[in-house]
Amino acid sequence: MSALGHYLEEEGIATVAISLVRPQTEKTKPPRALWVPFELGRPFGPPGDPVFQKRVILAALRLLERAGGPVLIEDFPDDDPRARPDSAWHPPMVAAKLEREIGSLHDAHRRWVAERGRTTVGLSGLSIEECGGTIAAWLRGEVPESPRDGVSAPLLLRFAVDDVKAYYLEAAAAGAARPSSRQLGDWFWERTAAGAALHALRAACLASEDERLKLIAGNFIVPALRVQNPG
Amino acid sequence: MTRLTDLPPAMATRLAELECPDFATQPWVSGPPLNERRVAIVSSAGLVVRGEMPFRGRDPDCRVIPGETPPDRLLLSHISINFDRTGFQEDWNVVFPLDRLNELAAERIIGSAAQTHYSFMGATDPVLMEPHAREVAGRLKSDRVDAVILSPV
Numbered sequence: 001m002s003a004l005g006h007y008l009e010e011e012g013i014a015t016v017a018i019s020l021v022r023p024q025t026e027k028t029k030p031p032r033a034l035w036v037p038f039e040l041g042r043p044f045g046p047p048g049d050p051v052f053q054k055r056v057i058l059a060a061l062r063l064l065e066r067a068g069g070p071v072l073i074e075d076f077p078d079d080d081p082r083a084r085p086d087s088a089w090h091p092p093m094v095a096a097k098l099e100r101e102i103g104s105l106h107d108a109h110r111r112w113v114a115e116r117g118r119t120t121v122g123l124s125g126l127s128i129e130e131c132g133g134t135i136a137a138w139l140r141g142e143v144p145e146s147p148r149d150g151v152s153a154p155l156l157l158r159f160a161v162d163d164v165k166a167y168y169l170e171a172a173a174a175g176a177a178r179p180s181s182r183q184l185g186d187w188f189w190e191r192t193a194a195g196a197a198l199h200a201l202r203a204a205c206l207a208s209e210d211e212r213l214k215l216i217a218g219n220f221i222v223p224a225l226r227v228q229n230p231g
Numbered sequence: 232m233t234r235l236t237d238l239p240p241a242m243a244t245r246l247a248e249l250e251c252p253d254f255a256t257q258p259w260v261s262g263p264p265l266n267e268r269r270v271a272i273v274s275s276a277g278l279v280v281r282g283e284m285p286f287r288g289r290d291p292d293c294r295v296i297p298g299e300t301p302p303d304r305l306l307l308s309h310i311s312i313n314f315d316r317t318g319f320q321e322d323w324n325v326v327f328p329l330d331r332l333n334e335l336a337a338e339r340i341i342g343s344a345a346q347t348h349y350s351f352m353g354a355t356d357p358v359l360m361e362p363h364a365r366e367v368a369g370r371l372k373s374d375r376v377d378a379v380i381l382s383p384v
């Protein structure tokens with residue numbers, strides 16, 4: 001980019017470059033450059049923020065009026081406000097995939113129950129489809145009412161999460177093979193829509209204003225061993 | 232943020248150590264105040280007007296972007312997958328700030344926006360781009376442009 005500035009300036013046209021990678025600009029030594037602390041691909045900063053974008057472009061263009069060159073490199077002072085995560089965002093598809101996936105495991109789970117004579121699913125008192133629906137609703141940003149007296153909506157969510165985990169891990173262990181807990185955990189957390197949904201649910205709940213929900217999200221959805229991007 | 236410390240180490244090293252041209256001269260063109268300047272955008276994002284040939288790999292030439300191009304006609308054909316495209320998808324001004332330039336002209340902060348803007352493919356060896364850049368300079372002068380904002384991705 002800075003090289004283009006060099007060629008155009010040699011031809012008599014004044015230029016100012018936006019710089020995203022400062023060391024490259026320092027090496028190429030363009031006549032004028034404004035380094036911006038934005039991610040690659042966003043030279044003018046946040047999408048949908050004309051006021052901020054105009055500050056960037058104007059800060060660059062104002063360098064055209066400055067003396068002191070050649071080689072004038074300034075830094076734009078502010079970060080891109082859209083680089084911050086938005087807690088109101090919920091990933092699409094995850095909820096729908098979870099609900100479909102639950103249905104696809106029915107046969108395996110029935111096999112488990114037939115083989116073992118029991119299931120540990122049942123904390124929530126909901127059917128497994130209702131458990132999936134509860135998680136899906138939270139993922140869509142809704143807060144479904146708890147149908148059980150004495151069980152708040154966040155507590156019901158916790159129970160539904162536990163039931164879904166139990167359902168999956170039982171379904172996965174049906175049959176003659178004896179998978180290790182690590183194998184089962186790797187599968188659930190890394191390769192299922194449910195695992196992806198619970199990671200997304202944790203992230204969304206942690207961003208909530210509701211302290212109780214944060215507590216549940218932080219401690220009772222994703223095991224510490226499986227938390228992605230801790231901190 | 233493109234602070235090198237925020238990038239994966241291998242990528243940060245590659246970007247910081249990328250070989251850059253070492254020019255013998257340091258040109259510096261001065262000019263009138265901003266409110267008398269005619270400004271063009273020259274992007275290295277591999278931008279192309281829909282229906283025209285996208286940049287194939289590291290094509291060294293440029294693509295012309297008429298000033299009346301609507302946002303839904305502008306595509307991004309840069310070869311690299313290692314930069315954000317969601318900003319451009321949501322708002323073309325993140326990469327190609329034509330609306331902002333037109334607003335600055337309407338507000339008389341700049342003299343005017345150019346009739347035509349240009350895009351190169353930033354991953355191309357700058358030495359190969361040189362003749363095309365000089366050709367663009369001629370076209371810019373024909374359009375009375377005396378200021379260019381260079382926009383990377």
